[in-house]
Amino acid sequence: MTVLGVDPGITHLGLGVVREEGKTFHFLHAEVVKTRADEPAPARVGRLYERLEETARRYGVEAIAVEEQFFYRQNELAFKVGWAMGAVFLVAHGLGVPVFGYGPMQVKRALVGHGHADKESVARMVARFLSLKEAPREDHATDALAIALTHLFHARLGPKPL
Template sequence: MLVLGIDPGTATTGFGLVREHDDGTLEAAHYGVITTPAKTPMPDRLHMLYREMSALIATYQPDAAAIETLFFGKNVTTAITVAQGRGVILLALAEAGLPIREYKPSEIKQAIAGYGNAEKYQMQEMIRQLLDLDDIPRPDDAADGLGVAITDLNASRFERMAWD
């Protein structure tokens, strides 16, 4: 099972592809970020994000996708732009026919570190250990994408066992 995990953004979108092997071990198949230039008009940035996400899906052909829900903080403008990016990502995933699950930041932290208010460094170290990586995945957004994928694989494990 290969899951594409996504930490959405307009400037930087983190992604991680995590494969679960038959013995239950997890492997980072690929991870990284999609970035768009800051001074580019928003419609063009959204189009770039959509094209890059579609290409990533076509190249790796994941079995499912998971995306972090929008965390609404104090900055409304940032929340709106992230929501726009999230929308084009969801479109690319839906167009590819992928099953999509969504997780709150606290759910991801709980699944990875066992604590819903875990600090970023705790999350990154747990992701490194769970995927048996030599180093913490960089940049941070890529590590977050891996965390979303791991969360989905763990959350959907019983559902998948019922279908086997």
Template sequence: MTQKAPPRRVALGIDPGTAIVGYAVVAAQGDRLSLLACDVITTPAGMPLPQRLQHIYTRLGEIIATHQPSEAAMEELFFAKNARTAMMVGQARGVAMLALANHGLPIAEYTPRQVKQAVTGYGSADKAQVGEMVRILLNLRAVPRPDDAADAAAIAICHLHSSHLMRASLLSGDFHPSSESGGW
């Protein structure tokens, strides 16, 4: 009897920001990962905020239409030292969530610590360690640049690994929600 190939899943990872939004589209077939796209959306500093947010929304819609991801993940808003920065990142996250929701994509959120843990095995890994593991896991010649793009790839990898593990645990009866994961 022939065994069916595991279904191909395509995840869009987003590292939100107002000036720079990192994005990566990663495909998973079984345990094999491949990078389909990885870049940043930039908005000019002098552009008024509403137009910057509109640009982010429009570009994300184009990326979704081009790559047809089946699911999406983004980094949760972290506590920022600067309240203004946190508010602006929150606005960019909201616009990204709207773009994803308008395209019918399920959205998962992960803390920076969860992403680092999933990609490197160490929740306090630095950017260089995360970037290097992204390079290794996606079989790339170089770490994606800039850091925002590498971070988005790490978020997509975290999601694909986490949701794969959750499905396997649910099927085996071993799934027990943890407080750090927010119960999935």
């Protein structure tokens, strides 16, 4: 099973692809797609869509897992993360792939064992599960891999897609 993890955002969108084979997890890809506030919004969302779509297609992704924040400090932030989510859902729709959402606490619990783990502990566990020397340098890429792993840990429990 191959999963695309997404840490959604409009200025930074983290992508991470993990494949589970038997009992091992393979790191396939991680990147952070960046857009600038001075670019037209259609071009920004367009680039997110294109990178998501190309990545999902290239690795034959069977599920997409996204980090869902339930509280945003600002409405405007929630709104703009929503733009990125629109792109995620349209890629999923086009490829016929389900999307699953996990909150930050669920991610920490799945990787470290408790919901209040710090970023460093999560990054260490991402590296360990994927047999990497260290987690990617960019936080949002590590976050995306953590979300993909979270879905793989939950997949047998039959989570409900968004």
